[in-house]
Amino acid sequence: MEAARGTTTVTVTVTVTDPGDDDGGAAGAGADPVRLFCTDHGGDGPPLLLLHGLAGHCGEWEALAARFAATHRVIAFDARGSGASTRRPGDVTRAAHVSDVRAVARRFGLAGEDTVLVGQSMGGLTALLTAAAHPELCRALILIEAGPAGPSPGLPEQIGRWLDSWPVPFPDRAAAEAFFGGGPAGRAWAAGLAPGPGGLHPRVDRDVMVATVQENAHRDYWDSWDRVRCPVLVLRGENGTMKPDEADRMRDRHPATRVAVIPGAGHDAHLDNSGAVYGEMAAYLAAIPGGGRYPDRRTAGATGSHGEGSS
Numbered sequence: 137m138e139a140a141r142g143t144t145t146v147t148v149t150v151t152v153t154d155p156g157d158d159d160g161g162a163a164g165a166g167a168d169p170v171r172l173f174c175t176d177h178g179g180d181g182p183p184l185l186l187l188h189g190l191a192g193h194c195g196e197w198e199a200l201a202a203r204f205a206a207t208h209r210v211i212a213f214d215a216r217g218s219g220a221s222t223r224r225p226g227d228v229t230r231a232a233h234v235s236d237v238r239a240v241a242r243r244f245g246l247a248g249e250d251t252v253l254v255g256q257s258m259g260g261l262t263a264l265l266t267a268a269a270h271p272e273l274c275r276a277l278i279l280i281e282a283g284p285a286g287p288s289p290g291l292p293e294q295i296g297r298w299l300d301s302w303p304v305p306f307p308d309r310a311a312a313e314a315f316f317g318g319g320p321a322g323r324a325w326a327a328g329l330a331p332g333p334g335g336l337h338p339r340v341d342r343d344v345m346v347a348t349v350q351e352n353a354h355r356d357y358w359d360s361w362d363r364v365r366c367p368v369l370v371l372r373g374e375n376g377t378m379k380p381d382e383a384d385r386m387r388d389r390h391p392a393t394r395v396a397v398i399p400g401a402g403h404d405a406h407l408d409n410s411g412a413v414y415g416e417m418a419a420y421l422a423a424i425p426g427g428g429r430y431p432d433r434r435t436a437g438a439t440g441s442h443g444e445g446s447s
Contacts, residue, residue: 189257193219286356305335
């Protein structure tokens, strides 16, 4: 299916084979092809490629995509192992996720100076690693509750317990929304479920999600952060899980970084307060100096927001 342009939302499936070929063999060579479910929200202007977090789905971005379609080409996709993409991929390394971003960018003709990578949580880490390894792919990076800190030894067990706590099957959408905390975030998480025997079921495999965070248990990604050369916007939820000192350290090591706090938002800041996230993103995209190239250190991050402006 051809990817449409304009205001019509269309879906496209991208097939990725042997991601190790693209990323120095770090990913699993000979792995079975992986299908990636993509949504093209249309729009004209500089492209935005949106990457959701662990166990999420690309539908989480609908509110922001609707706002940005007037000024940007907006593409989102379900990560491998999530949503309508391949449920049990053989390779869930960070390198494989980076290869997926490259494959989607090529499929939609996004690779180039104009593309901005936007990612939340684990999707943000994938965006960060992509920008570090393939600077030609993007002109700027927007990270929502995401950064290079680590290692997190307890993370796999924590994710496993969290998924085990889901009362599957959920009897109906209302029950699912209530379990996930209600509001926009609850609705988005409930929308990621699929009908099945007895009610609604996750579209993710518990063990695949645990495997996806195994690398994070053993290492940090500050070395990759130090290789990022494009401007970066870091958005931290006021009540989120990203620690202020992580964002501060990111800014200290990469002066072309602006940090802002999203009022009243938790880890799912893009859902909890999409209006504020849109406002921060839109202002930042309009102000990127030099067409999105790495700015002069004297002007980098000259504006701040909500008490955490760049130094």
